[in-house]
Amino acid sequence: MRIRSKAFYEKAIKAIPGGVNSPVRACKAVKSDPVFFEKGEGAYLIDVDGNRYIDYVCSWGPLILGHAHPEIIANVYFASKKGTSFGAPTWQEVELAEFIKSCVPSIEKVRLVNSGTEATMSAIRLARAYTKRKKIVKFEGCYHGHVDSLLVKAGSGLATFGIPASPGVPEELTAHTLNLPYNDFEKVEEAFKQYGEEIAAVIVEPVPANMGVIPPKEGFLQFLREITQKYGALLIFDEVITGFRLGLSGAQGFYGITPDLTCLGKIIGGGLPVGAYGGKAEIMDMVAPEGPVYQAGTLSGNPIAVAAGLATLKELAKPGTYEKLEALASKLEEGIKEALKDLDLPYRVHRIASMLTLFFTDKEVINFETALSSDTEKFAIFWQKMLEKGIYLPPSQFEAWFVSLAHGEEEIENTVEAVYKVLKKMHKD
Numbered sequence: 001m002r003i004r005s006k007a008f009y010e011k012a013i014k015a016i017p018g019g020v021n022s023p024v025r026a027c028k029a030v031k032s033d034p035v036f037f038e039k040g041e042g043a044y045l046i047d048v049d050g051n052r053y054i055d056y057v058c059s060w061g062p063l064i065l066g067h068a069h070p071e072i073i074a075n076v077y078f079a080s081k082k083g084t085s086f087g088a089p090t091w092q093e094v095e096l097a098e099f100i101k102s103c104v105p106s107i108e109k110v111r112l113v114n115s116g117t118e119a120t121m122s123a124i125r126l127a128r129a130y131t132k133r134k135k136i137v138k139f140e141g142c143y144h145g146h147v148d149s150l151l152v153k154a155g156s157g158l159a160t161f162g163i164p165a166s167p168g169v170p171e172e173l174t175a176h177t178l179n180l181p182y183n184d185f186e187k188v189e190e191a192f193k194q195y196g197e198e199i200a201a202v203i204v205e206p207v208p209a210n211m212g213v214i215p216p217k218e219g220f221l222q223f224l225r226e227i228t229q230k231y232g233a234l235l236i237f238d239e240v241i242t243g244f245r246l247g248l249s250g251a252q253g254f255y256g257i258t259p260d261l262t263c264l265g266k267i268i269g270g271g272l273p274v275g276a277y278g279g280k281a282e283i284m285d286m287v288a289p290e291g292p293v294y295q296a297g298t299l300s301g302n303p304i305a306v307a308a309g310l311a312t313l314k315e316l317a318k319p320g321t322y323e324k325l326e327a328l329a330s331k332l333e334e335g336i337k338e339a340l341k342d343l344d345l346p347y348r349v350h351r352i353a354s355m356l357t358l359f360f361t362d363k364e365v366i367n368f369e370t371a372l373s374s375d376t377e378k379f380a381i382f383w384q385k386m387l388e389k390g391i392y393l394p395p396s397q398f399e400a401w402f403v404s405l406a407h408g409e410e411e412i413e414n415t416v417e418a419v420y421k422v423l424k425k426m427h428k429d
């Protein structure tokens with residue numbers, strides 16, 4: 001029973017639009033009311049009614065160490081005792097910047113901001129300034145935060161509500177955005193043939209996770225690298241999810257591609273608000289005060305957020321962490337695949353590193369359009385029944401499930417068992 005959750009939600013909708021501070025939390029896509037949470041412990045969430053869930057949302061990616069990791073708590077505590085914000089430089093910001101640089105070789109200089117949205121917005125501005133061009137290529141179903149010019153066919157939140165773009169974004173602001181299908185070599189080639197001299201940058205989630213997890217086709221990222229180079233455009237990897245998720249060097253290390261600019265967020269804040277954008281020094285040196293491209297932030301590089309981020313990255317840099325994540329996530333993938341096989345269900349499981357999506361479709365999923373072939377009604381029922389079994393999944397078909405280092409064999413086994421039972425029951429009914 002979620003009596004208190006319901007009561008809080010009823011209050012919330014009177015004070016906050018939709019009762020939530022970010023749309024997908026509302027659980028409308030899974031025809032449910034949101035669960036209000038009291039606390040997190042490792043791989044578990046406890047709601048305000050005292051129910052316990054194994055958590056695969058993990059705050060939508062940042063919590064790769066799980067909830068309330070003792071190192072993060074300690075670092076946040078000691079940082080906050082020294083003061084919550086100075087509006088002046090601290091040495092810890094430098095340490096975080098150096099740490100990021102040492103892990104992600106394409107980043108020679110990095111600027112800290114407060115969110116992934118700020119990072120992509122700033123990277124786009126910088127790319128336009130550097131190339132003196134206007135057009136941006138993005139891919140359908142890739143989400144880059146709620147930046148005006150990028151809010152076109154932008155993945156889960158919008159897919160969930162069937163809004164192609166957002167009211168309040170003038171056409172003039174998206175007029176320079178070319179929206180192409182992901183994994184489509186030809187469409188990219190055509191776009192460059194037609195507009196090559198006008199394209200400032202291609203921005204891409206190297207592994208899209210905001211339309212469900214979709215791996216890049218063999219050679220696709222390399223192709224983007226080559227064609228941008230050929231036409232003098234920049235390649236921007238939006239690694240807000242994949243950064244420090246696919247390994248210390250992110251998707252660029254995983255696939256061996258060097259982008260010009262990289263956007264980070266989520267994990268580098270360890271659950272506090274942080275984003276970052278960085279890349280070649282020559283490009284980054286155009287950012288104020290070194291250069292003319294303005295970008296600023298009252299709380300950018302906030303000492304408490306930086307402390308949480310540093311603690312997270314230092315834990316991740318310990319030997320064996322990514323191997324452990326891989327083993328756990330692979331066990332989850334194999335378990336779900338076995339359940340599907342046993343029950344003779346045609347659904348698709350996609351996994352890259354510790355991100356996974358179960359698509360309720362029998363079609364091959366390679367881009368946004370094919371992802372939309374998923375049966376979202378079925379997913380809604382699945383989500384509800386999983387919740388009743390104590391598993392908290394992202395409340396949308398078009399999202400990634402995140403495995404953290406706090407998950408263990410037992411949690412994975414319990415999850416697989418729940419998936420099997422729920423699918424079996426759905427199948428019979």
Ligand SMILES: *Cc1c(COP(=O)(O)O)cnc(C)c1O
Binds near residue numbers: 143240241265275
């Ligand atoms: C979450 C996300 C963003 C936006 O980050 P916020 O911190 O929510 O503004 C941008 N790009 C990608 C790929 C993301 O997953």
